[in-house]
Amino acid sequence: MIEDEELRVIYQSTSQEHLQKLEAGILNLEKNPSDLSALSELMREAHSLKGDSRILDLTEIEQLTHKVEDILGAVNRQEITMTPELSDHLYQTLDAIAQLVETATSDTPSQVDTNALLQEMEQLLNDPPTPESVEEMEDVCADAKDTFEFELEATFDLEGETTEESPSVKDIDSPDENIDLSLMIADEELRGLYQNSSQEHLQNLKTHLQDYARQPEDQNILEKLLKEAENLKTDSIIVGLDGTERLSEALEDIFDQLVCQDIPYTPELLDRVEYVVAELEKLITEALEGVPSGVTIDRAIAELRADKWRNPDSNGEPPKSNGTAYKAQPDTSSPPKADDTREQKPYRIDTIRVQTQHLDSLMTQTGELTVTKIRIAHTANQLEELFSLWEDWKNKYNRQLQDDDKNSDFARMEELITHLRDASQENSTRLDMIAGDLEEKIGTLRLLPLSTVFHLFPRMVRDLAREENKEVELILEGGETTADKQILEEIKDPLMHLIRNAVDHGLETPEEREAMGKSTTGKIGLRAYQTGSNIVIELTDDGRGLDIQKIKQTAVKRGLYHPEELDAMSSNQLYSLILTPGFSTRSFITEVSGRGVGLDVVQTNVQRLKGNIQIESTPGEGCTFKIQLGTTLATANVLLVDIQNTTYGLPVEAVQTSFLVSPEQIFTIEGRSTISLDNQAISVARLSELLELPENTQNQDTSKQLPCILLNIGEEKFGLFVDQLLDTQDVVIKPQSKILKRVRNVLGATILGTGEVCMILNPQDLLKSLQQKTTSTIHQSSKKAQPLYQETTKPVVLLAEDSITVRTQEKRILEGAGYEVVTAVDGLDGYNKLKTRHFDAIISDVQMPNIDGLTFAEKVRQEQEYSETPFILVTSLNSDEDKRRGAQAGANAYITKDKFNQELLIDTLGRLV
DSSP, X not given: OOSOHHHHHHHHHHHHHHHHHHHHHHHHHHHOTTOOTTHHHHHHHHHHHHHHHHHTTOHHHHHHHHHHHHHHHHHHTTSSOOOHXXXXXHHHHHHHHHHHHHHHXXXXXXXXXXXXXXXXXXXXXXXXXXXXXXXXHHHHHHHHXXXXXXXXXXXXXXXXXXXXXXXXXXXXTSOOTTOOGGGSOSOHHHHHHHXXXXXXHXXXXXXXXXXXXXXXXXXXXXXXXHHHHHHHHHHHHHHTOHHHHHHHHHHHHHHHHHHTTSSOOOHHHHHHHHHHHHHHHHHHHHHHHOOXXXXXXXXXXXXXXXXXXOOGXXXXXXXXXXXXXXXXXXXXXXXXXXXXXXXXXXXXXXXEEOOHHHHHHHHHHHHHHHHHHHHXXXXXXXXXXXXXXHHHHHHHTHHHHHHOTTHHHHHHHHHHHHHHHHHHHHHHHHHHHHHHHHHHHHHHHTEEETHHHHTTHHHHHHHHHHHHTOEEEEEEXXXXXXXXXXXXXXXXXXXXXXXXXXXXXXXXXXXXXXHTTOXXXXXXEEEEEEETTEEEEEEEEOSOOOOHHHHHHHHHHTTSXXXXXXXXXXXXXXXXGGGSTTOOOOSSBOSSSSSOOSHHHHHXXXXXXXXXXXXXXXXXXXXXXXXXXXXXXXXXXXXXXXXXXXXXXXXXXXXXXXXXXXXXXXXXXXXXXXXXXXTEEEEEEEHHHHTTOOOOOSSOOTTSOEEEEEEEETTEEEEEEOSEEEEEEEEOOBOOOTTTOOOTTEEEEEEOTTSOEEEEEOHHHXXXXXXXXXXXXXXXXXXXXXXXXXXXSOOEEEEEOSOHHHHHHHHHHHHHTTOEEEEESSHHHHHHHTTTSOOSEEEEOSSOSSSOHHHHHHHHHHSGGGTTSOEEEEESOOSHHHHHHHHHHTOSEEEEGGGOOHHHHHHHHHHHO
């Protein structure tokens, strides 16, 4: 691991940025192999990563990056053709570099075989793949591919705000007479960014030159100087500063010659370098402030590269070095330098680097400050009540106070009460303003664009599409939308699950799409936008959509609902069932798809972010997942309500309105309490009933109007009756303890200004509780409904396996999981035993004597009794063709023995039985 902590943090951030750009660039180049315009940028990224790694003595990363640079150069020279197989090799190398970076920054053990990768890359250079050899190389690439995953940790710079007094960025709307706007960088944002980076590079150049003057034999210092010159040149190219680029390149050449020992170190050479750095600083100031610098580029380069000083007074001899930078003789034909006429400006540091945990801590403390603010406001209100009581008391006993000898004490008391009341109100108001402003400013610092997460998905989609033999195009929109850092960290996995699900389940194969009249290339759209105080992320695909009938069949089969309950549900309610843990309508299960893992994780994570998810689908046209999130997680605005003299909170973003409802306005539809609002039937319930609180009938007046809160969750609306509406308030939601972890209907808790603990309710859970209450009522009133499980006997499994070792091991696993197991030595024995009793599931090997597993499955499906019985194949055959044959034979799941484990078998069987 890199020993220097500061260098470690910086290298982690910069290397991840280089790797991200390389990956995105290669993906774009793979899609458009004829577009070579971006190759120079890719080569620059590889070169920069190589330089960073060389300075920190990370030899393996330097070598691998150098090979990537060589291959990109060969593509640029058209010596190598860009093919998907070449991209696979490049991606494989980038993944290996990413793991090596992780090792260098976090001391995580690495399993990268650098020598093997270097040999493979060298082979690519000597014998590059051609489009004609694509099919031959596909198996080789698949065998050689080793995926290295790493977690992205956000480390970023904070940019300070430029004030009116800042000397670095001028107000170009009202320039003074000395400013030439044509000299300045036109784009204000680029100007600000270039100001920060160039000043950092200049400062580093000056510091390293001082170190080099003391230790001219230290090659590490030269490497750092070379890196700074390279970076300054690159930045200057981006903003279009030709002169700064040329001078930086000249410095780069000198440093490179010193590194290679092509030229010797002399104090005079160091003087010339310092002179050029000073000229560079003037040019940069010119580009930032628009004041002419008077620098002559050719002359500065000539001074740097000259063998002897061009000073006629010295007779060709170099001047004596006194340890200071060489000052060239002024050119009388050039305009006066700006530094001769302007005042010396104070030294300022405009940016600092802050670790994200410090921001997280600040955000937590800001939340605590909000709680304190609320409590002080409550105290101020109590003092106001005290003052009112004093006024009433004083008016009542005013005559007695006038006759009392101690009236001076009462006057003093009145003065103190009045002062406390006024001071408390003033301090409360001021604290409210300061706390609000502080929270807003810190929240802004934590905002990052969603592109920080979005850039992870194009590569993933590309790899998944190749695995599934599908053509997929990922369209990203709204990456500039910003959200809190924690939201980005938490939303990555849910989005990844949804995208995997869309590629694997949602999109059809090219052949299926062509038969349906669709384009062979499926489209997945990932779009983000902001609405008011919420962020919306939409994931759409143009695939097959959701099958409601399959969803109903799966829900009944798993015992989640009765058919009568499902018939009463809306489409949105049925779609939401796919978010149930382990729920899957997939008819054929493999190790990587159809196991029902993922979508329940999406809902769990979205709810943790205080958001909700909506699903829309059109059969044959596609599906849309819409995730709605808040912009911040630190505080929440809640509506406080009273239920049986206890205060509860509801997030305001879920509240649409509130109104009073008379008992005669409530009627029943299909067992649901309902009201009519704007010609729309709205299901309603008492909040106390949903929370399963004991019924309080003492103070209930059945004739009075009831306060009702209308909640809106996606497309669903429902009303909740409460005893009293209290107030709206900003609160800091405390998560539930690890012991409780997840309590139904409860999002968290907060402390009110009174010191009372208030439970914050979960609107999504309340909607589910209302729906379950409704469906239970429907089920109880249905005469046809029968208990889903009338027996408590163990499910019976038939196990057909010719290997006694495997058969014994699988039998133990199944019996340990609560199944009764009947074994068979081959497919024929298994088929005969089917007639002896009823079986709830069948597990079979494929390669067996007499009757193999595929034939066994086909014969089982011909039996009416077992046409729908779960059939699982467990085999060592793992090719795509074998899996396709298993599905055609009628198997529900296909598990390969090389990836076999107990959890996989039990999980698959548990979902099917």
